[in-house]
Amino acid sequence: MKLKTWLGILTAVVAVFTVQAQDMSEEAIKERIKPAGSVYVAGVEAETAAAGGGVKSGEEVYNQACMACHGAGVLGAPKLQVAAEWQPRLDERGLDGIWQNALDGINAMPPRGACGNCSDDEIKAAIEYMIEGI
């Protein structure tokens, strides 16, 4: 092969390496992993909230910890949004009274409905959800 051809090949090879070297620069790498990183963080945050990292809504607490008994009225639990079953309790003790009993437990109702990671306010929100509209 002629020297000119060799030089041509060499130039091409150097050019290819230069382009690759540019792509591998720190900035290019950061740019490339950035979107994946953001998606990852957002996913973890969503998981944390679902796992109880954030404040749960009354409905979420109910679905997670109260529905098992209060959905069907197991062991005489007052049923979801059934006024006839909640009203006498509210008349007698008021919202604060039944809230306190939910925290302490009453008869077959376990303290906090056995929701270990529910805050006082989350228990209250769940009660408000159960008596909503009655």
Ligand code: HEC
């Ligand atoms: C293992 C079944 C069970 C679970 C789980 C449960 N409850 Fe209950 N709950 C009961 C029963 C049974 C009663 C009725 C107790 C009684 O008055 O004899 C009751 C009563 C209550 C009352 C009325 C208390 C009063 O003073 O009249 C509230 C409020 C309440 N539950 C809230 C909750 C909340 C909020 C959750 C979920 C975080 C929950 N419960 C989960 C069984 C359960």
